[in-house]
Amino acid sequence: MKIKVERRGEISPKKRFVYLILSLIIGFLIGGLIFLFKGINPFYALQKIFVGSFGSIYGWKETITKAIPLMLCGIGLTLAFKGKFWNIGADGQLLFGALLATWIGLSLGKTYPAFVVLPLMFVGGFISGAFWGIIPAIMKVKLGINEVITTLMLNYIAEQFIQYLVYGPWKGKTQYGFPYTDNFSASATLPVIKGTRIHYPTLIIGIILAILIYIFIMKTKTGYEIRVIGENPEAAKYAGINFLKTTIIMMAISGGIAGLAGVGEVAGIHHHLTTPTQISSGYGYTAIIVAWLARLNPLVVILSSIFFGGILVGGDTIQTSMGLPFATINIFNGLILISVISINFFLEYKISIKR
Amino acid sequence: MGGYEFLIISVLKRALVAGTPLLLGTLGEIYAERSGVLNLGVEGLMAIGAVSGFGVALVTGNPWLGLLAAAVFGAILSLVHAFVSVTLKSNQIISGLALTMLGLGISGLWGKAYIGIPLTTKFESVKIPILSKIPYVGEILFHQDPIFYISVIAGIVMWFILFKTEVGINIRSVGENPLAADAMGVNVYKTRYVCVIIGGVLAGVAGAHLSLAYIPSWIEGMTGGRGWIVIALTIFALWNPLRAMLGAYLFGGIYVLQYLLQPIGIPPNILLMFPYLATLFVLLVSAQETFRKRMGAPRSLGVPYDKEEK
Numbered sequence: 239m240k241i242k243v244e245r246r247g248e249i250s251p252k253k254r255f256v257y258l259i260l261s262l263i264i265g266f267l268i269g270g271l272i273f274l275f276k277g278i279n280p281f282y283a284l285q286k287i288f289v290g291s292f293g294s295i296y297g298w299k300e301t302i303t304k305a306i307p308l309m310l311c312g313i314g315l316t317l318a319f320k321g322k323f324w325n326i327g328a329d330g331q332l333l334f335g336a337l338l339a340t341w342i343g344l345s346l347g348k349t350y351p352a353f354v355v356l357p358l359m360f361v362g363g364f365i366s367g368a369f370w371g372i373i374p375a376i377m378k379v380k381l382g383i384n385e386v387i388t389t390l391m392l393n394y395i396a397e398q399f400i401q402y403l404v405y406g407p408w409k410g411k412t413q414y415g416f417p418y419t420d421n422f423s424a425s426a427t428l429p430v431i432k433g434t435r436i437h438y439p440t441l442i443i444g445i446i447l448a449i450l451i452y453i454f455i456m457k458t459k460t461g462y463e464i465r466v467i468g469e470n471p472e473a474a475k476y477a478g479i480n481f482l483k484t485t486i487i488m489m490a491i492s493g494g495i496a497g498l499a500g501v502g503e504v505a506g507i508h509h510h511l512t513t514p515t516q517i518s519s520g521y522g523y524t525a526i527i528v529a530w531l532a533r534l535n536p537l538v539v540i541l542s543s544i545f546f547g548g549i550l551v552g553g554d555t556i557q558t559s560m561g562l563p564f565a566t567i568n569i570f571n572g573l574i575l576i577s578v579i580s581i582n583f584f585l586e587y588k589i590s591i592k593r
Numbered sequence: 594m595g596g597y598e599f600l601i602i603s604v605l606k607r608a609l610v611a612g613t614p615l616l617l618g619t620l621g622e623i624y625a626e627r628s629g630v631l632n633l634g635v636e637g638l639m640a641i642g643a644v645s646g647f648g649v650a651l652v653t654g655n656p657w658l659g660l661l662a663a664a665v666f667g668a669i670l671s672l673v674h675a676f677v678s679v680t681l682k683s684n685q686i687i688s689g690l691a692l693t694m695l696g697l698g699i700s701g702l703w704g705k706a707y708i709g710i711p712l713t714t715k716f717e718s719v720k721i722p723i724l725s726k727i728p729y730v731g732e733i734l735f736h737q738d739p740i741f742y743i744s745v746i747a748g749i750v751m752w753f754i755l756f757k758t759e760v761g762i763n764i765r766s767v768g769e770n771p772l773a774a775d776a777m778g779v780n781v782y783k784t785r786y787v788c789v790i791i792g793g794v795l796a797g798v799a800g801a802h803l804s805l806a807y808i809p810s811w812i813e814g815m816t817g818g819r820g821w822i823v824i825a826l827t828i829f830a831l832w833n834p835l836r837a838m839l840g841a842y843l844f845g846g847i848y849v850l851q852y853l854l855q856p857i858g859i860p861p862n863i864l865l866m867f868p869y870l871a872t873l874f875v876l877l878v879s880a881q882e883t884f885r886k887r888m889g890a891p892r893s894l895g896v897p898y899d900k901e902e903k
Binding site: 375399405526530565571576 | 633637661673677686688690692693694697698699700702703791812814818821824825828863865869870872873876880896
């Protein structure tokens with residue numbers, strides 16, 4: 239008996255979709271088993287997760303709120319991943335975006351109107367997020383330093399830096415000793431859809447960017463160069479593509495968009511800068527799965543970010559109602575990611591047993 | 594003994610302890626990468642090792658059983674990575690990240706009951722007879738916890754195997770040129786599986802050192818990025834177990850420096866940045882060195898081996 243493995247030809251989108259759903263189900267099944275080991279009824283937990291996020295109007299409101307930063311970070315990541323640049327640093331780039339936006343909001347918010355302050359906050363957030371993204375880009379292209387580690391280290395450094403600011407020099411005078419900066423004035427806060435926390439300007443920016451980045455990747459020369467670098471770096475070298483320039487542009491956009499997510503969180507949700515764990519519940523990391531599940535298509539990121547927004551809300555629900563730690567949700571994130579890439583094998587290869 | 598002497602001895606001693614989990618993790622990652630498999634799941638594997646080691650030691654009252662559990666759970670979790678990246682030939686970077694998420698998630702869920710419980714049966718320091726009587730050196734090198742000794746022996750043995758035995762040649766050839774290794778009769782898949790699992794065992798033990806000797810308690814997120822520093826140290830070590838010792842203890846020194854500098858008024862969050870800044874610095878330095886010496890990663894690192902596509 240011999241097992242034979244062959245590559246398949248074209249795979250239809252319908253088949254891809256069926257396999258995707260299958261891999262999600264497998265991910266949740268294994269997650270359920272882990273719950274069972276811990277003596278938790280998996281059906282009860284899963285029900286809590288999904289009813290909490292998609293089962294009520296309130297759940298949907300929160301799901302969309304959480305989908306906004308996931309969408310922005312995810313869109314940025316599709317671009318970097320297309321160029322096979324493993325940007326694990328969206329979280330740090332988000333935090334840096336929040337940082338400069340906070341500074342702009344606090345210094346200009348009291349004197350200038352919203353139509354001046356808010357756009358400046360978004361521009362500032364984009365620039366500082368881009369700055370945090372360009373560092374690993376230069377280190378990789380110039381010195382060949384692995385970007386996975388540099389982007390991760392920059393996440394930790396950004397976290398500690400923000401922590402230092404909100405406990406130290408930036409601590410608000412009116413916050414009773416809490417680790418917050420002073421609150422933004424009205425002209426530095428984003429409007430929300432009534433009765434929700436959905437700061438719709440950021441959501442609209444996200445949807446527009448999804449379309450723009452899709453066009454950028456598929457239709458522009460730089461987008462094409464990014465794809466060539468990702469798919470065939472040797473060919474890119476022969477074609478004379480400027481690696482440094484292209485990688486910097488790519489990571490400036492990728493980090494910049496993640497920075498916009500940070501602006502949304504401080505200007506739309508918190509209205510001040512606070513500890514990194516408050517500002518981002520690991521959005522930059524979850525966005526990796528968001529981008530991967532969307533097969534690096536920015537338009538599909540809109541959908542996958544809503545799905546994972548729901549998972550995060552579900553994580554909050556099981557935390558409050560079942561007393562499980564928030565990290566539990568990482569089990570599902572990890573399992574879904576593993577089953578998605580594993581099922582890819584069965585999509586691309588045909589396995590037959592011969593006697 | 595004067596005050597300064599005492600301080601220097603205690604700093605060096607603590608640097609070795611702080612470097613031990615880094616050394617164990619790096620040794621394991623060196624083997625995985627030498628065989629051609631990049632494992633970015635070390636952070637998750639360490640977390641699983643820390644929580645399982647703590648839990649089992651707490652229940653049984655025996656830290657050695659805790660250590661064993663950490664090794665077993667590290668092996669099981671790394672098996673997932675081996676299966677996904679070797680057998681299913683999937684993206685190793687994504688698989689490793691997924692493993693980290695999974696490890697951090699499971700450890701968070703598992704360890705919730707252990708938060709705030711002190712461990713009474715931790716690994717105590719052991720004095721090696723005679724050797725520990727050597728002035729200065731004896732206190733630093735021969736009055737440490739058992740896992741420290743294990744890690745030092747592991748480093749030397751693993752160096753010997755990798756560079757002085759046929760097994761080592763096979764491992765390295767699988768990582769450099771799997772096709773040629775296959776032609777010579779080396780089982781590429783098996784070698785990679787074994788090396789990834791060795792990596793998992795050592796990462797698990799590294800986690801157990803944190804929760805059973807270094808800190809000794811369970812705190813969620815106690816690995817604090819050490820698993821990622823390990824990946825950087827593997828590069829700094831140029832995939833050599835002996836150089837890994839140097840790197841790990843240097844980093845151990847940086848962790849100790851945090852405590853030393855606290856009284857002089859540097860804000861704690863700035864001090865906490867040190868290991869991460871040092872990692873970036875070390876990567877910059879090793880980049881120069883790898884360029885100069887033309888020594889790089891194993892040539893087939895991260896590339897799945899496909900027997901059919903020759």
